[in-house]
Amino acid sequence: MSATGWTLLLRLGLRRDRVLAPAGIGVLVLMSIASAAATPSLYDGPAERIHAAEAINASPAIVALYGPILDVTSEGELAMTKMTVLYAVFAAVLFVAVVRRHTRVEEETGRTELIGGTAVGRDAPLVAAGVEALLLAGVLGVLTALGNVIGGLDAGGSVAFGLLWGGSALVAAGIGLLTAQLSASARTCAGFAAGAIGVLFVLRAVGDTGPQWVSWLSPLGWNTQVRAYGDTRWWLLLAYPLLALALAGGAVLLRSRRDLGAGLLATRPGPATGSPRLADAFSLAVKVHATTLLLWSVAAAALGVVFGMIAPGVGDLLDNATAQSIIDELGGALVSAILSIVAVVLTYFAATVVGHTARDETDGRVEIVLATGVSRTRWFAATAVLALAGTAWLLVVTGVGLWVGYVAADGPGIGNLVTAALAWVPAAWVVGALAALCLALGARWAALVWVWPAAFLTLSLLGDLLDLPGWLTGLSPYAHVPLLPAASWDWGSAGGLTAVAVVLLGVAWWRFRARDIG
Template sequence: MTSTLAPLDASGRSAPTRTASGAFTGTGTLVRFGLRRDRVRLSVWLLALTLGTLATAAEYKELYSTPGERALAVGSMDSPAALAMTGPRHYLSDYTAGAMLGHQLLGFMAVLVGLMSILIVTRHTREEEETGRAELVRSTVVGHHAHLASALTLAVVADLALALLLALGLTALDIDGIGPGGALLYGLAHAAIGLVFAGVAAVTAQVTAHTRGAAGMAFAVVGAAYALRASGDVGNDALSWLSPIGWIQRTYVFVDDRWWPLALCLVLAALSAAYGCVLSTRRDVGAGLRPARLGRPTASDALTRPLGLALRLHRATLLGFGAGLCLMGVMYGSILGEAADMVKDIEQVQEALARIGGSTVAESFASMVMVVVAVAAAVYVVMAALRPRAEESAGRAEPLLATGLSRTRWLGSHVAVALGGGTALLVVAGLGFGLSGAASAGDRDLVLDLVAAAAAYAPALWVTAGVAVLVFGWFPRAGAVAWIVPAYAFLAGYLGPILRLPDWMMNLSPFGHVPRLPAAGMDWTPLLALTAVAAGLILLGLLGFRRRDLEAT
């Protein structure tokens, strides 16, 4: 808790206290500082989301260029499983390239935009308090609400910039069915959902004293919103109206172009942000509204060991990713039995599946989808492998390493959790995929086949962790470089066959060397080679960490 003395006037009496408007003093300065800090981070987010959308729109134009091809697409999408993965059935009434974009991509993009907004708000509120920087800044002439207001302003700037980029980019593509008005609505729908989840993060940042906890709770809201939307689009439409993702999808962009659902998002965003400001006045700086639970008088045996402590630190993230990947596997598995009908008239997808191989379309489709599952697990692996950097920067590593704990054991414990946790995530996702796929396709053998197919990507995950450890060990400030591995793996492994990328580009990714089970046969040679590469990278990273000084922000 911090406190400041009231300033004295010339006569020695206390000066008047700050008015309500003074609670936002310094917001503009913090916004400019935040833009300066996040200029690279925000640019990467905006470019990735924009280019991904534009590339998808261009693919729709090529894949469904005739009315007959679009009619076949309607038939493949008009099933409960497909609607749960995409959006409401009304889009199918006029299935132009624009309608496909709104139907198949808007819900998925809403999740990504929500993640971007949540990370912006928690980074500039709760993380600032957790590291002690907020207390230092508030000792100057900065209002009580300035940090939260500046974080929300940064989210508004990012969301509106994304809306503008999407509107201009889609209009410039000059695709039949995508006009300027619809493109603007499509972009603003992204901004509206981003503001909603920014408001949610403003609330969760007041509840817990930890950045990861605040972000985790907000991510759970995003997941719940997506699940409600999926359930409503399949059955009871009222459930979709309980989800802000359902609201933006019911703009029916490029079909009816309804603007009024965006007003619901703006109202919810404003109420959430205001509620976050109210809650912030009911706690101390650095504390959360939820009181910390009393721990045991003495630590358990596990917490006295490096591996047990590392597992405790990673527990919440690991469980969250486990639930998310299991749900992803179940959702993809639910449409496995319909895969042949869904792609039978899409020439480029058929060619991509043919390149993968497999005796059935279901096997080839499962092999393609498994890359997405593996990349999602790789995201966790990078986060876990870079967690030591957060511990080092926050000053929590130095007291531990000042004891008899060696640097190798400390860093090795986090690496072990990253390797073991990533492998466990693959197995969980493969099991959910297998059980759901076996029920959908009526083939019990798919359970073990898909679990094995997921587990085969473990050596590629270990290489991903090795890259992160190598960067942390030698170049700790360049940790963002490790994210190139999962990003490129998705581009080359999932989009590569569809975009007909050359084999040499796909082989640059460690995921490109994994046998594409169950479509292909098992080959142990590349897996052993990947394991050796991972071991070498990790050893080099450990060596670098032993040779350098600790750094703190």
Template sequence: MTSTRRAPARGGGTDTAERTPAAAPRTDSGGGQHSFVGTGTLVRLALRRDRLMVPIWLGVLFLLTIMSSLSVKDLFGSAASRDQLAGSAGATPATVAMYGPSWDVGTLGGLSTWKMNTMGTVLLGLLSIFVVTRHTRGDEEPGRLELIRAGVAGRYSALTAGVLVALLTNVVSIPLVGLGLMAGSVGAGPSFGYALALALVGFVFTGLAALTAQLTESSRAANGIAAAVLAVAFLLRALGDTTSQISWLDWLSPMGWLVRFRAFAPQPHWWLLAPPVVALLALLVVGYLLAGRRDLGAGLLPARLGRPAASRILSGPFGLAWRLHRGTLLGWSVGFAVLGGALGSVSNGLDDFAASKGVRDMLRALGGQQALVDSYLSFCMALAALVVAVYLIQSLLRMRSEETAYRAEPVLATPVARLRWAASHITVATLGGTWLLMLMGLFAGLGRGGDDVGHQIGRLLGAALAQLPAALVLAGITIALIGLLPRWSVAAWGLLGLFVAIGQFGDLLKLDQRVRDVSPFTHTPTVLGGTVTATPLIVLALVAIALTALGLVGLRRRDIGAA
């Protein structure tokens, strides 16, 4: 066997191989301990990046909790008043569908958390989804994760960091919710028990986001799939609680687990804390298995191949904006169609509710059965306005993400002007929000049905579209933040949470009318069973236009990609 001598290095007697440091072991292969190396560093980076978003969301959750507990203590301090509430409003299908059964409304804690069952779950669920997706698929899509993985970072480090930060966020919510409930003279044990159950529901959606981040190549699609599952969870809980024949659907929803936990009952169902933990572990196992079997940058769901040549619609910024937003709009459209049909169908159950003599007397005092139905349907349209505001904020923040991902610069390097580029996103988002409200009115009318289904569709379409100007004010605020304070653009979510808090607890807290008027949703006239005036709608539209113009002026003057 012939040996091969290494040639000496030029200019010295040291071998080149001896002077070359050993190569670091690869960290992106299969399994093993190296697959998680760098997780701690990525956790610290994620915490720094989320230092604005997470505190804002948790602050809104704490504000909602403490306002709810203090208002209940002030207005329903006696057991008799709470029992009366549970026997009237708490028994209507509308409130049960929205907030859950009124089993424990007779207690201070049960009444304080009645609305938190839905609102708290949505807040923590969406926050968990956004955090996980942001630090996984959100970094992978523009190529940042590839640069991180090129260094000393393992295959599972980014996923683990995102999951850990989301779980930590839910853990931090426990003392916030617990202390917020205790402010209303609720016992510490039940308060923190409820806070723990709520956080565990957030754990479920953390695991769900870890799974959906492996399915698609787009962070928006991953968020959309997870948010759709959240909407289905609400729908399953609402249908199970309002329809005795399919009450078992309640057990399929994490929201149903929270409601049935009954933290303020004499004997809480502590065993219901186990299903969220099992669901989290199962979702994480599947998510990690999928993460280890796909290529970086790819998703498990195959991307559809494009045409050999771009269509003419992509020759301008409006076509590009439509291409970027159409998938998200499709998902939202399906959700609105299902939600509208379900809420419209629930209104038919009000006829059965009005059958008892006591309820008939109450309805007679309120203006009759039709007044109850109109009140419920008006509530559904107001709920749709809040959800459309969420869609508008999410869609318009796409402009900011296009900047930070350096995809806006190549477009603006062409003859496309800044205002034209921004107008394309604004137009698509505005038309999308209008379309969603139309779907809500159409399918709510179909769900209501009856012999005069055409009349019902017309009434509910008008009631739904009347909500558009208020939602557009949130769109204007988002555009103004993007143009003037791009670094604080995510504060639009916090302002939406503030408006929701004013709308939900303004009456209970007896807030001054000037405080209530801060929320644009306060000014929307009641179309169903009320007197409609165009003045507030015109004023809201003008405010939205002024905020949009202000944002566009700022966008035109500042640097693209500036913080």
């Protein structure tokens, strides 16, 4: 194994991730703090907390999504219900993205080959990416533990919870290192990693709602079995680094068996001639992102159905006046709260489209397209239209899924759930337009496309938690969305947000047409 120069690559990687890593880790930690601080105030005493925990365990849909509460008397386990498994998945996605960025993406663009022409060793990029993931996982674990203590939870349990989050991140990094060896395409690598995480989540869900031994096959199942805020199984925390080390070792072994820039799985050649339909910029954009949009659509539908099935049972969890008043302040219904989070997640589809276009520019593919009969305006418009229309489509799919799940669970009538999902479209368009503006400013601004959704979500959460001034929380477009179906449709809000999106797109187009490509 030749890893000469890995420290230089580590420093470079940390510099390149100076926005992505702090933003992602910061949002995760803030979400954990918010949950730790808010949950105790929902219940008047231990009896109500135990009742809520038992109600969660009695709902197979909730257990499949969040995992069970093994110690119903534990305040910490109740507070961290969503964080233990579901938000650990979000942490896993962040770490896969970081590892993939410094391994497969670098090879795909040819930069690894250039670096390899110097004194840097063959395995240095792999080692640097692994060490960076280890450092970031440590930061995530420490900050999460401190944040939960600040939020009022037990110190020992908070340390255990921080360790299991850091361990989950390490396992995800190992998955990223391993899948980076399989395909020469960064997009396919991301698909393999997402599929692996999805399988682990499903195994955990099956084990938590059926044969319990199945959940032990998944590191996400270990998150619950650690019992961070109960009778903590400290020995189980050792399994995370051991599995991560095994995955990293497998990645090094596979790296030695393939050529630089290639994958272990052969790339399927495309057709000898392209379709005439691809002569249009929009058709080309749809072709490039068709698989991504399909996967996002399936995920949005599945989320909608699952959350729709959970929603009718929320009354069992919130049958006291204090809890109900807090939920009323947050939107009056669980569906409104669900959509407020799902809408932010789906906005990342627009970020994905714009971010891919930015990479096309830095890699020189945009110049090839513009050398044909495609104008700058058509090329830019294709990206913007696909990003915004795709996000609107995903929200519609989510609304339909919510309706299907809600009806299947025999929930009482609460209004049109598709309309409730559509209410978030203008806000999502504003964030998508900001991403397009980043693209228009230049490739070096492209990293910000991933920051806007998380920043606005964090602002909304902190606004409720810290009682921030209205003008400050009002900077988030999500703050101006009427929380349907608990509230009524507001044409003024929808029109105003749409107008802001149009103005931002106009400024983006004006700036883009005046700057140099690349």
